[in-house]
Amino acid sequence: MVYSATPLKIWDECKTLTLNYYRAMFTAREEGRKLAWMGASAPPELVRVFDIVPVAGEPYSATSNFRPNLTMKFMQAVEKAGFPRDLCCYTRTFLGSILTQESPFGELPSPDFIISVKWDCTTHIQWWHNAARLTGKPFFIIESSPCEEGIKEYHIDYFVTQLKRLIGFLEEMTGKKLDEEKLIQNVHYAYQATEIWDDILQLCQAIPSPLNYKSFLTLMVPAILMRGTRTAVEYYQRLRDELAGRVREGISGIPEEKYRLIWINLPLWYNMALLKELDQAGAAVVASPYTAMWGNIFTKTRHKPSSYDPKMYEYKPPTNTDEALREIAKSWMGRTSFSDFKSQKNLLKWMIEGFKIDGVISHDNRGCKVFPLGQMDLMKWIQDQYDMPIMIFEANHGDPSNFSEGQISTRLQAFLEVLQQRPQRCQIR
Helix, strand or coil: CEECCCCCCCHHHHHHHHHHHHHHHHHCCCCCCCEEEECCCCCHHHHHHHCCEEEEHHHHHHHHHCCHHHHHHHHHHHHHCCCCCCCCHHHHHHHHHHHHCEECCEECCCCCEEEEECCCCCHHHHHHHHHHHHHCCCEEEECCCCCCCCCCHHHHHHHHHHHHHHHHHHHHHHCCCCCHHHHHHHHHHHHHHHHHHHHHHHHCCCCCCCCCHHHHHHHCHHHHHCCCCHHHHHHHHHHHHHHHHHHHHCEECCCCCCEEEEEECCCCCCCCHHHHHHHHCCEEEEECHHHHCCCCHHHHCCCCCCCCCHHHCCCCCCCCHHHHHHHHHHHHHHHHHHHCHHHHHHHHHHHHHHCCCCEEEEEEECCCCCCCCCHHHHHHHHHHHHCCCEEEEEECCCCHHHCCHHHHHHHHHHHHHHHHCCCCCCCCC
16 A cells, blocks of 8 residues: 555646636626526536526535634624524525625625525525525525435426426526527536546545545535536546546555545534544545535435336436436436435445445534434444444534534544454445
8 A cells, every 4th residue: 555645636626626616706797697696406507508607505605614713703693693503504604604795705796696496405495595585686496306216207307397497587587598509518518527426436445545535525526516517527537537547556545544434424614634633543434425426326326116217317318408408307306315215225335335344434413404314223224234333423514613522532532442443344244
């Protein structure tokens, strides 16, 4: 095993892509483009067809949460405005940014309109409804239907109808007509980038893994921000090639990989020191359902009931608008499986066995209302099925006031001691 502290060649490109994404919200109007606030689950591959500058709320809030002092300012503003502390932390962060008119990059520009999609997260509608109320801007909601027992034709038809409603709204807001060729192109770029991201995930099955988790969290950002662009495809092709080279040369993402872990739920954006502590202890976080969200692994490992129809999940290159909208519907609906307990088990089984996992760190996240659903039941299933150490700690992914460093450090040391006593990897009962 070889360790190199030399940053990835692609690292600076990733940082530049992210910075340029946020800079665009300050230059949109002078360039004659519309600025849209939207949830990260609203399809940017469609929105971008109209030359709109999208700002995805979740990564924007995570970027803010990297700055604890700014985050606390936002938290104080939303609490003063009457929003409860147990609300989604990304919601509180974004609304705090609106109320203070501040952002991590300067004064927060007001949007031209706001888009939200009703998926698994029930707080999103109120998040963006309140954003529209505070700014007085038009607000569009994309409806979706639950599909826990598999995607059916009527699910696709319904969501395509919603996407056509969105097209009408965007045409009205921008004064532009849908460009069919550009839509088809963007949909294909979105598919290509997600497939390459899956390749990157699987490269980390190598022992040692070529990436540490902190790097993974940074390198995944263009998969969210740049979805539906050629830029994202070419960036991930270069990243995949560089990581494949590291795997061939046996280069490790941490100084000495001894144990391989899964991280459940979101990280602590304001405290990356915890991940550094794991790296120094030889505990490599090599997989996470959170980082897997931005590829197609969620769809590929989804529970397949007796009525399962593979055509509802397989990508078919579109040749016209209707086919492109169907592919958008299939892609995004297949990704909603993190609320399906059987699908979550399938995903974790793929990770535990494919990545040779030694233990699990489970963040009982008080800042999110969806990811923790069923999480304790999943931990019990992992213990019953694999008999491996699990560290559970309670915190908030974005609000540092909910973080107890002493308690978490004590649990982490005890967890690492248990790992040291268990030399064998991934023992299935």
